[in-house]
Amino acid sequence: MLGLGYVGLPAAALLAEAGHAVRGVEADASRRAAIAEGRFFADDEGLRAILRRVPLELAAEPGPAEVHVIAVPTPLREDRTPELRFVQAAAESLLAVLSPGDLVLLESTVPVGATAALAAALPGAEVAHAPERVLPGNILAELRRNPRIVGGVTPRAAARARAFYESFVEGEVTETDAASAEMAKLVENSFRDVNIGFANEVALLAARHGLDAHHVIGLANRHPRVSVLRPGPGVGGHCIALDPWFLAHGAGDAARLIPAARAVDAATRAHWLEAASALCAAGMGVSCLGLAYKADVADLRESPALWIAGELTRRHPGQVRCVEPMLERLPDGLLASTLDAALAGADALLLLVDHAPFRAVPPEARRGKVVLDPRGAWRDA
Template structure:
């Protein structure tokens, strides 16, 4: 029989997981501390834009396999997917995780499995287990494990089942149970590890991407100073059988890549040299894009910022360099900046610039600052760009050279 699952935190990770598990026949009890989130979900509307999640949510509610709760009900498996933001000085904030652990403690019973899915610093799973042990000294067999997520926004439901994943318990038995649980719905391989290894794996993955994108961004700055096309350099260098340089951009964003490297560096600050350097390169690249656009604005140009989301074809603004750059320019050049973001209906809070359609933005003269490589921008007729200054941070308007 499938275990009952209580999921704490119904955001980008928890909601798709809850909806998917319910669609696979699990009894899922979704818990969120935000009453507005619960009210919206109860009406069958998802509060995140993610393909197919709303349909599965609606089906789960209709079949009764997915129920919504303010407090965690008893279950065999508890899954924690609450935020783990960065605090001051880039220190990881675990308060939401501990609050979730405190909330679920009264519902626990012998042999339950508690899975921490929130991206966490090394040692967080052990701290959750210690907290639960202190709150429920009556329980002798509680299994606690870490099960990091590696899904890509926009493809979450697919990647939840298709990706290989790692599950790391605090004991071999907890690892075995966590691996067995994920194998109930994951088609990719589920690999066991100890909890600290699994925690570090997740952080290493995102730090890898951050460091390598920083390398690409550093190359872009060097190439620009030399008058060389960095995209051509990368395309040609990547013909080397053991080279795979990532793509430069205006900086990295999103909840993971811009945040998680700090969690890793925090584990041993004296040893972490490359990771903080990559973060510094990222900040320098953002500043460089702002400086180039500011030079155009100072010369009197109207600035058309294309894209606010942190990556192509999503509405996610978290840690978005595009939004940060547009916001900084709009603040510095009031009335001179407009933004185009086809995935938003209104300008985000803090952005003092009107949100226009492409047609409206291009109806008047102005320089173009391409910040997000949305598919809609790739279709902009090249004639619209003629006679305008263009800063293309993503290489979207380049005509790919064929060999």
């Protein structure tokens, strides 16, 4: 397993638990040390328990194996093009140990065509794309149970990939070609992004009419074939906010909705920033509740809450405090507060993330305060 991050480490643990001999290859020495000491993700007691029972062999370089799984990062560059250098580096490190007929599985999210390019760089290997669908916060269960698709550069690679995943996951495994698997993965996250973008656009439009977007959406959803998603302060996380650009990459005018959804996301973040900023400009102290990209996780990647809180702090230094019960320490530059102190002292509350402790705040505890609630988490209470 090349890359022991959010995806690779739990997958390696499940493989080892299923009886495979697994070498966990991690380029970052500090991450290897953390894994060896049982320190990785805040919320993964289940993973820790598996790794206590079946410890992983940790290494900096790959070794000989029948199956090589690549789960390295595929970030987005500043210019919104996919950065594939980690996949390329992983492929180069495999060249030294690869035997003819070895199966190479690319789990990293990639633009269409990248798996075929990987196969061209690894002569003699059978290559397939096996995209991940895990949800941060529930990764082990999702790895075990989610249906998955395996796209072979050749039909034989797809069949071997399927047999491999069926050896350790319970979900149904569907075979296809590599490019279809690549595109399907990108379509999944783009679908989520466009639909959340629609809900957020509805919220922006409702605000112009002075209406409660959550009420309007609740009414519209009484139609039997309508299911508008819940608005919020924007889309975050490692996948949904980035993968749409992989799909739109190089498509020119053929991709219209996808960039539009991304633009709605920027407008949504700006809307809530301006709303909170107006309160600060009126002299109020604002407490931002939550910095993570979604409820009940400690993950800050691409988080709209973190962006809004950071910009608000930069504009109004000293007037903004942040409460994030999922983190022991806040990112630099943000002023920390506890929930109790925010409820006692802040003039205004900006509920950016509906973490469980925030959902549990009773209406009387926030009485008399100005409340901004992009997700509508407090409107029913």
